[in-house]
Amino acid sequence: xxxxxxxxTSVVGQGAELADxxxxxxxxxxxxxxxxxIRTASLYAHVQGNDxxxxxxxxxxxxxxxxxxxxxxxxxxxxxALMALGDVYRGYATExxxxxxxxxxPMDPSTAATSAGPRHAALARAVLRGYDLDEAQQVHAVRLxxxxxxxxxxxxxxxxxxxxxxxxxxxxxxxxxxxxxxxTSWSTA
Amino acid sequence: xxxxxxxxTSVVGQGAELADxxxxxxxxxxxxxxxxxIRTASLYAHVQGNDxxxxxxxxxxxxxxxxxxxxxxxxxxxxxALMALGDVYRGYATExxxxxxxxxxPMDPSTAATSAGPRHAALARAVLRGYDLDEAQQVHAVRLxxxxxxxxxxxxxxxxxxxxxxxxxxxxxxxxxxxxxxxTSWSTA
DNA sequence: TCACATTTCCTAAGGAGATTAGGCAATAAC
DNA sequence: GTTATTGCCTAATCTCCTTAGGAAATGTGA
Numbered sequence: 001x002x003x004x005x006x007x008x009t010s011v012v013g014q015g016a017e018l019a020d021x022x023x024x025x026x027x028x029x030x031x032x033x034x035x036x037x038i039r040t041a042s043l044y045a046h047v048q049g050n051d052x053x054x055x056x057x058x059x060x061x062x063x064x065x066x067x068x069x070x071x072x073x074x075x076x077x078x079x080x081a082l083m084a085l086g087d088v089y090r091g092y093a094t095e096x097x098x099x100x101x102x103x104x105x106p107m108d109p110s111t112a113a114t115s116a117g118p119r120h121a122a123l124a125r126a127v128l129r130g131y132d133l134d135e136a137q138q139v140h141a142v143r144l145x146x147x148x149x150x151x152x153x154x155x156x157x158x159x160x161x162x163x164x165x166x167x168x169x170x171x172x173x174x175x176x177x178x179x180x181x182x183x184t185s186w187s188t189a
Numbered sequence: 190x191x192x193x194x195x196x197x198t199s200v201v202g203q204g205a206e207l208a209d210x211x212x213x214x215x216x217x218x219x220x221x222x223x224x225x226x227i228r229t230a231s232l233y234a235h236v237q238g239n240d241x242x243x244x245x246x247x248x249x250x251x252x253x254x255x256x257x258x259x260x261x262x263x264x265x266x267x268x269x270a271l272m273a274l275g276d277v278y279r280g281y282a283t284e285x286x287x288x289x290x291x292x293x294x295p296m297d298p299s300t301a302a303t304s305a306g307p308r309h310a311a312l313a314r315a316v317l318r319g320y321d322l323d324e325a326q327q328v329h330a331v332r333l334x335x336x337x338x339x340x341x342x343x344x345x346x347x348x349x350x351x352x353x354x355x356x357x358x359x360x361x362x363x364x365x366x367x368x369x370x371x372x373t374s375w376s377t378a
Numbered sequence: 379t380c381a382c383a384t385t386t387c388c389t390a391a392g393g394a395g396a397t398t399a400g401g402c403a404a405t406a407a408c
Numbered sequence: 409g410t411t412a413t414t415g416c417c418t419a420a421t422c423t424c425c426t427t428a429g430g431a432a433a434t435g436t437g438a
Binding site: 380383385387389392393394395397398399400402403406407 | 412419
Binding site for chain 2: 426427
C-alpha cells in the first residue's frame, strides 16, 4: 500500500479545495477521505476530527483573505483603498466560495482570538485612515464596512442576485460609491 | 400511551422554538423528537424527514418576518419606513435567533418561489417609494438594503460586535441614518 | 353502544457518518 | 541491515436518519 505523505497542512489544504468544489457544508472527514483515496480513520492522524478539520479550513480561509487584503490595500488610500478591500472579499468569495463560507464558521473566542480575524479589523481601520473620522465614529464605520461587505457577498454567493438584471457588478459598484459617500459625509459632519 | 395530537403545523412550530433555544444548526428529527417526548420515527408521520423539517421552519420564519414587516411598514414612509423595516429584521433576529438563522437556509428555486421571499422584496420596494429613485437605481437600492440589513444582523447575531463598546445599537442607528443619506442622495443625483 | 376504519405513535431493523483501539507494513535512523 | 517510527489500515462502537410494519387510541356509522 503506497503512502501519500499527508500532513496536517496538506490535509487542510485539500479540505479547502474540496470545500470550493462541493460546498463547505458537505466537507467532513468522510468526504475528504474519499477524495484523498484513504480510509476515514486514517485522517485522525492529521486532524482531531470533524470539527477540528472544519475549523482549520476556516482559519486558512481567514488567513488567505487577510494576506490578499494586505497586499491590495498597501499603497492605496481613500476610496481606492476602500474599493480594493471590498474587491478582495468579493473576489475571494467568487474564486473560493467554499473557503469563504468556511470563514464565516462561528468559533469559540479563544480560537477566534488567534485567528486572522483581528487582522481583518486592523485592515478596516487602515482603510478608514483615509477618512477623517473621530474615535467613536470609527467603530461604527468598521461595523458598517463589515456589514455591507459581508452582507452583499453572502447574498450574492447564495444566489440572491442571480438571473436578475442588472448584473450584480453594477450594484456592487454603486454600493462601494455609497460607502465612500457616507464615510466622506461623516468626516465633515 | 397518551397521544399528543401533533400535526405538521404544531411540529414545525415546536421545531422553531427548539431552534431558538439550541440553535438552528442543532435542530433535527432526533433533537425535536427528544423535546416532544416521542420517538424519532414518529415524526415521520408529520414531516418527510430532516430536510423537510428544516425547510418548513425556514418557511415559517420567512413568513413571520414578512407578516411583522407588513404591519410595521404600513402607514409609514421615507426614513420612518426604512427604520421600521430594518428594526423588524433586527428585532426578529434578536427575539428568534434560531428562526432567523433558519430563514437564511438555501432552498431550491421552486420552494423559494412559493416562500415569503418575494414578499420581502416587495416590502423593500415599498420602502423605496419614499425615495425618488428611477428603475435602475431601485434594483441597486433593494440590494443595498438587503445586504446592509442582513450583514449587520448576522454579524451581530454571530457575536461579532459583542463585548465591545460602543453598544451595537448605536452603530445600528448610525447605519440606518447612512442608508437614508445614500438613498436621498441617489434621488437627487 | 358496538363494530370498524383511521390515525398516532410505537418497536425493529438497516445504512451511513464519527470516533477510538490496535495492527502491519513502509519509511527513516543508525 | 537491523531497529524505531510512523502512515495508513481493519475492526468495532456509537449516534443519527430512514423505512417497514404493528398496536392502541380516536372518530364514524349503525
